[in-house]
Amino acid sequence: MNLILTPIFGIxxxxxxxxxKGVNPLLTPxxxxxxxxxxxxxxxxxxxxxxxxNPLLNFLDExxxxxxxxxxxxxxxxxxxxKIKEESEKILNDAKKEGKAIVNDxxxxxxESAAKILEDAKAKSNEFLDxxxxxxxxxxxxxxxxxxxxVVSLSLDLATKVLQxxxxxxxxxxxxxxxxxxxxxxxxxx
Amino acid sequence: MSFCLYSGAMLGEKTTGKxxxxxxxxxxxxxxANSPKNLFEFExxxxxxxxxxxxxxxxxxxxxxxxxxxxxHVFLLFFVSLITVTTIVTLIQKYISNKKNIPSKFMxxxxxxxxxxxxxxxxxxxxxxxxRSWAPLVYTIFFFILFGNLLGLVPIFDLxxxxxxxxxxxxxxxxxxxxxxxTANVNVTxxxxxxxxxxxxxxxxxxxxxxxxxxxxxxxxxxxPLYFVVVPIEFMGxxxxxxxxxLRLAGNMMxxxxxxxxxxxFIFSATAExxxxxxxxxxxxSVSLAxxxxxxxLLVAVIQAYVFALLTAVFIGMAxxxxx
Numbered sequence: 097m098n099l100i101l102t103p104i105f106g107i108x109x110x111x112x113x114x115x116x117k118g119v120n121p122l123l124t125p126x127x128x129x130x131x132x133x134x135x136x137x138x139x140x141x142x143x144x145x146x147x148x149x150n151p152l153l154n155f156l157d158e159x160x161x162x163x164x165x166x167x168x169x170x171x172x173x174x175x176x177x178x179k180i181k182e183e184s185e186k187i188l189n190d191a192k193k194e195g196k197a198i199v200n201d202x203x204x205x206x207x208e209s210a211a212k213i214l215e216d217a218k219a220k221s222n223e224f225l226d227x228x229x230x231x232x233x234x235x236x237x238x239x240x241x242x243x244x245x246x247v248v249s250l251s252l253d254l255a256t257k258v259l260q261x262x263x264x265x266x267x268x269x270x271x272x273x274x275x276x277x278x279x280x281x282x283x284x285x286x
Numbered sequence: 287m288s289f290c291l292y293s294g295a296m297l298g299e300k301t302t303g304k305x306x307x308x309x310x311x312x313x314x315x316x317x318x319a320n321s322p323k324n325l326f327e328f329e330x331x332x333x334x335x336x337x338x339x340x341x342x343x344x345x346x347x348x349x350x351x352x353x354x355x356x357x358x359h360v361f362l363l364f365f366v367s368l369i370t371v372t373t374i375v376t377l378i379q380k381y382i383s384n385k386k387n388i389p390s391k392f393m394x395x396x397x398x399x400x401x402x403x404x405x406x407x408x409x410x411x412x413x414x415x416x417x418r419s420w421a422p423l424v425y426t427i428f429f430f431i432l433f434g435n436l437l438g439l440v441p442i443f444d445l446x447x448x449x450x451x452x453x454x455x456x457x458x459x460x461x462x463x464x465x466x467x468x469t470a471n472v473n474v475t476x477x478x479x480x481x482x483x484x485x486x487x488x489x490x491x492x493x494x495x496x497x498x499x500x501x502x503x504x505x506x507x508x509x510x511p512l513y514f515v516v517v518p519i520e521f522m523g524x525x526x527x528x529x530x531x532x533l534r535l536a537g538n539m540m541x542x543x544x545x546x547x548x549x550x551x552f553i554f555s556a557t558a559e560x561x562x563x564x565x566x567x568x569x570x571x572s573v574s575l576a577x578x579x580x581x582x583x584l585l586v587a588v589i590q591a592y593v594f595a596l597l598t599a600v601f602i603g604m605a606x607x608x609x610x
Contacts, residue, residue, distance in 0.1 A: 134477045
């Protein structure tokens with residue numbers, strides 16, 4: 097215990113004890129040291145102020161300004177970007193609408209023209225059909241007439257052969273007339 | 287590592303004669319006190335000291351004789367200022383001229399302190415506009431004291447002393463006499479406190495003019511008889527501020543180092559009083575104490591530098607913003 101206490105208490109006695117100059121060694125005024133401290137500190141202050149602190153503070157200020165301005169720039173760029181985005185979206189929407197309208201329009205036109213073409217085709221085909229029908233009718237009538245005439249001459253030839261004699265034209269005509277009348281009478285009877 | 291060097295240095299001291307337990311306090315005091323005699327002899331400085339002192343009417347055997355001789359603390363002051371200036375100027379110049387603006391490790395520590403002091407101390411206490419003119423002073427105080435405190439923890443000169451003792455070179459051995467913590471010397475701290483004192487007086491005068499500044503000492507709006515009490519108190523307070531700064535820093539650094547040395551003397555005292563084995567037995571105890579205390583001293587070194595800088599800023603702020 098003595099080992100530990102002696103240095104600890106001894107020191108307080110020593111600090112209180114006065115040295116040869118009449119003051120304790122830890123609080124001796126040494127004006128030389130004081131003057132040197134002042135001179136050295138002021139020199140350090142001057143040098144650091146000029147070469148370290150002022151440049152560093154300016155540098156920090158500048159950097160902070162730069163950061164602030166770049167943040168602002170970023171902010172404005174962001175709003176610009178948003179605007180541009182909105183605009184491009186608008187443009188895109190417009191383009192889409194326009195495209196749709198164009199497509200619709202052309203579809204309508206195409207439909208119209210298709211219908212027209214179809215109608216034209218129909219009309220034309222009808223025309224052709226009618227023409228063909230009337231031609232057929234005419235041909236039919238003609239054919240029937242020819243057949244009739246042929247039948248008359250044939251039956252005449254046949255009758256002549258049957259009768260073995262050729263009656264003159266007046267007889268023929270009378271015969272034909274009478275036979276036609278009988279045919280008509282038969283038809284009326286039936 | 288530092289306590290190993292301390293122990294080594296003390297071992298060197300011990301070889302001069304037989305160590306006794308009573309030597310421990312004196313040894314501890316020697317460790318923090320200034321060297322008793324001049325380290326280097328400069329005739330020019332002696333002549334200058336005599337001239338200045340006789341001009342001021344102080345005889346050479348007076349306590350207030352201005353001896354400009356280079357004592358150990360003066361030598362260390364040069365050393366500390368050289369290291370402070372070269373380190374900070376080199377780092378900052380390199381940082382500023384660097385186009386990428388990426389701080390090195392040490393520079394980012396310095397920048398951290400600089401920005402912290404600027405934003406939380408200078409702008410807070412002195413003001414957003416006025417702080418620029420006082421920032422260099424506060425920064426210099428902080429870093430000068432910080433380097434002084436930290437350098438005091440490195441027992442480089444104790445090691446010199448050991449080498450000097452072993453090799454019998456007196457010119458080196460002389461370095462072991464006296465401590466190597468400049469900030470434990472009241473004269474040094476008082477000099478810095480004087481600058482703080484001048485700074486806050488000057489700040490007040492610059493802002494309010496000479497007469498108004500002194501009038502500011504007395505708060506307005508008191509009944510007149512109170513001024514007889516308030517003005518002397520305020521006036522005394524003005525001078526107590528630098529004294530408090532002086533003693534706070536010196537006392538803290540002194541106390542830490544005395545305790546550090548005392549812890550290590552346990553080993554030698556035990557060896558001398560009881561025997562070598564006792565010394566060996568007590569060694570882990572005192573070394574771990576010294577180690578812990580060194581860690582604490584590292585913290586104290588930063589805190590005391592910060593407190594000194596902070597109070598400087600506060601005093602300047604008080605002189606500028608009287609209404610607070």
